[in-house]
Amino acid sequence: MTTSIEAGRVLDNPAWLALHAEHARFAQVNGLAARYHSDVAPFHALGDPDDPRAWDDLCAFVPPGEQVLLAGLGERPGPGWRVERSVPGVQLVDVALRAEPDPALVVLTADDVAEILQLIARTQPGPYLRRTIELGTYLGIRDEGKLVAMAGERLRPPGWTEISAVCTDPAHRGRGLATRLIRAVAAGIRARGETPFLHTGAANVTAIRLYEKIGFALRRTVDFTAYSRRP
Template identity: 85%
Template sequence: MTTSVEDSRVLDDPAWLALHGEHARFAQINGLAARYHSEVAPFHALGDPADPQAWQDLDAFVPPGQPVMLAGLGSRPGPGWEVERSIAGVQLVDVSLRAEPDPSLVVLTAADVPEILDLIARTQPGPFLRRTVELGTYLGIRDEGRLIAMAGERLHPPGWTEISAVCTDAAYRGRGLATRLIRAVAAGIRARGETPFLHTGAANVTAIRLYEQLGFHLRRTVDFTAYRRT
């Protein structure tokens, strides 16, 4: 690996850095506010959350009365904004994961999106939109042609790539499918000289335990908060 936990300060605001770097082609920028295209991902970011101008710039992206999701601000709204809801999460980084390719996995493409969205709806791993599959490599496992498990790459700040959408059909859990997928996605990330990281809900103790057993280390807690214009 070419990055380390000590080099991880970019993970304090991975969406902002990804939107100004590897994911610039998916970005909409307005001054100190940025977001992914609405069909790619629901994430927004601020260049300086302490600057009231950043929140004014964000306002241009948000239809009246609609909430906007921001991560890692500690549920501190800017002037003219209020918290609608907040979910506690955690951010973990790879420190000793055994990454390995798995030729039996299938690469998922835009043609697989209907099946992907169906699996996402049944397993609820987090937000996934029609064009999220374009953010990076997504791998899947099929049984008799049916998509039963998947994982892939999402946020891409410098030197790091987020593993996301890790999910398995309820009928196939307990077979190590998520582990195979995480290790294979990580192998692709490592091949680029980057380090995997991921997010999950703080209440999802089963997932956190699995990630730590695989070699991820808890870097920080992080809130996922929906803000609304007052």
């Protein structure tokens, strides 16, 4: 397992590398541009954001008037593109997390997607689509049969796996459910010899404090920016 923050240069462009490795089966690639299937994840990626050819290749996925979501470019649109909106975020990596399986958690499957989407709508942890569950293992906690908390695996660049969709129903917060889920998801990641990492909004100070408390450390700031082609 990688433990050094500086060892994670692969995390400078995790979506691109994941789409050319573990998640190649979900990828659409056009030269220096790539994207996930539209029902799996909303993310696009560029092999070299400083190369104008990458932005030209991206045009194949983004008709005029539509937007594309790219992360970590510092709001630097390529020629013929413009920024529509941007959300500042942070990227954290596991440096001292206590990862441990939790037999009380349930493995979520495609049969749970409708209920997952309801929980996502109530908690707004970030994008989650009908086939997102195919990206990795997702674990949940049920209370009287109702799904009240979940977390799972999203981006998988070589040597790393992103923990994502960490959310708890507002009526069940304050019970340590998110911590249990993160530790259990991380146990599966560690078992593959990979290192957990995650993203969250820079304004979500409560989540950042929790992640740092349980063993994550800030690696870098990162923007999540929507771009569109100029008319």
